[in-house]
Amino acid sequence: GAGVSQSPSNKVTEKGKDVELRCDPISGHTALYWYRQSLGQGLEFLIYFQGNSAPDKSGLPSDRFSAERTGGSVSTLTIQRTQQEDSAVYLCASSRDYHAYEQYFGPGTRLTVT
Amino acid sequence: GQQLNQSPQSMFIQEGEDVSMNCTSSSIFNTWLWYKQDPGEGPVLLIALYKAGELTSNGRLTAQFGITRKDSFLNISASIPSDVGIYFCAGRINTNAGKSTFGDGTTLTVKP
Numbered sequence: 742g743a744g745v746s747q748s749p750s751n752k753v754t755e756k757g758k759d760v761e762l763r764c765d766p767i768s769g770h771t772a773l774y775w776y777r778q779s780l781g782q783g784l785e786f787l788i789y790f791q792g793n794s795a796p797d798k799s800g801l802p803s804d805r806f807s808a809e810r811t812g813g814s815v816s817t818l819t820i821q822r823t824q825q826e827d828s829a830v831y832l833c834a835s836s837r838d839y840h841a842y843e844q845y846f847g848p849g850t851r852l853t854v855t
Numbered sequence: 856g857q858q859l860n861q862s863p864q865s866m867f868i869q870e871g872e873d874v875s876m877n878c879t880s881s882s883i884f885n886t887w888l889w890y891k892q893d894p895g896e897g898p899v900l901l902i903a904l905y906k907a908g909e910l911t912s913n914g915r916l917t918a919q920f921g922i923t924r925k926d927s928f929l930n931i932s933a934s935i936p937s938d939v940g941i942y943f944c945a946g947r948i949n950t951n952a953g954k955s956t957f958g959d960g961t962t963l964t965v966k967p
Contacts, residue, residue, distance in 0.1 A: 745897070774954065783861070783943055783957035784898070797954065832897050842886060842947070844955070846897025 743767070745847035747833050753853045754823055762818045762850045766835030773816050774844060775808055778830045787831075790816065791838070823854045858882075861944050861958030868934055869966050876942060876961040877928040884946030887920050887927040888955060892941045901942075902929070934965050 746765045754760050766773050771792045776784040786800040790810040801807070805823075810816040820827055830851050834844040861878045868874060878887070886905055890898035902913050904920035904927060911918055917930045927946075931938055941962050945955040 776957075781959070783859070783959040784945075784955075786954045786956070789954055800954070834897065842888065842903050843900050846899070848896055 745833055745835055745845050747831075747847040747850050749850060750848065751851045751853075753855060756825060756854055757822055759819065759821045760823055760852065762820075762831050762833075762852070764816045764818070764833030764835075764847060766814065766816070766833070767845055768814075769837070770835035770845070771813065771838045772836045772841065772844075773810055774834045774836075775816070775818050776832045776834065777802075778832055778849070780829075784832060787818070820852075823852075825854045828852055828854045859944055859946055859956055859958040861961055863961060864959070865962040865964070867964045867966065870934060870936060872934055874931040874934055874938070874963060875928060876944075877926060878944035878946075878958050879926040880946060880956075881925070882946075882948075883924040884948055884956075885924065886947040887918070888945040888947065889916075889918050889927070889929045890943045890945060892943065892960070894940070898943055931963075934963075936965050936967050939963055939965050 748763045774789040775787040778784050788798050788808045790796045805821045808818045830849040832849045834846045836844045859878050859880050888903050889901045892898040902918040907924050908922050909920040915932045941960040943960045944958040947955045
C-alpha cells in the first residue's frame with residue numbers, strides 16, 4: 742500500500758508570500774502530525790490531528806502558521822507571509838491512531854524562502 | 856519544554872566498527888524511540904522501548920531504556936555502508952502519546 746505522500750517535494754518562494762504544503766496520510770490512519778526540520782536540527786513538533794478531536798496546535802511557532810485536515814484524511818499546512826527563518830523541511834507523519842507509537846513519515850517538503 | 860540532548864553530533868567510522876550514540880533528558884519519558892533518516896526521506900522507526908532497563912535488539916542494532924527513564928542509547932555493531940544516515944532519538948510521555956520530542960540527531964558516516 743501507499744505510504745505517506747507530501748507535495749510539493751520542493752518549494753521556493755519569495756519572502757512575504759503564502760505557501761500551502763499538502764500531506765496525504767496512509768489510508769485508515771486517524772492521527773496525522775506535522776513536524777519542521779531545520780538544517781542540522783531534530784524534528785520540531787508543529788501540530789497533530791486525531792480523528793474529529795480538536796487539533797493540538799501547541800507547536801505552531803506563530804499565528805502565520807495554520808493547518809487543516811479535511812474529511813479526516815488530507816492535511817494542508819499553510820504559512821502566511823513567509824519569512825526566511827521559515828526555510829526548512831516540513832515533514833508529515835501518520836499513525837494508526839493517537840496511541841500508536843509508530844509514526845510513518847512522508848519524504849517531506851523542502852521550503853526555501855528567498 | 857522537554858529537551859533531548861543527543862550525542863555525538865556526528866561520527867566518522869570505518870566499515871566493520873561498532874557505533875554507540877546516546878540521548879539524555881532532564882525530564883522523564885515513558886517511551887524511547889530511535890529513528891533513522893536517509894537523505895531526502897522521512898525518518899523510519901528502528902526500535903521502540905517501553906520499560907526502564909529494557910534492552911531491545913533489531914538485527915545489528917541494540918537499544919536500551921535507561922533506569923532513570925532520562926536516557927537511552929543505541930549501539931550498531933559491525934557497521935556497513937548502508938548504515939549511513941542521521942539517527943534520531945525521541946521520547947514520549949504517555950499522557951501525550953501522540954507527539955514525540957526529538958533529539959537533534961547523530962550523523963553517521965561509514966567509510967568502506
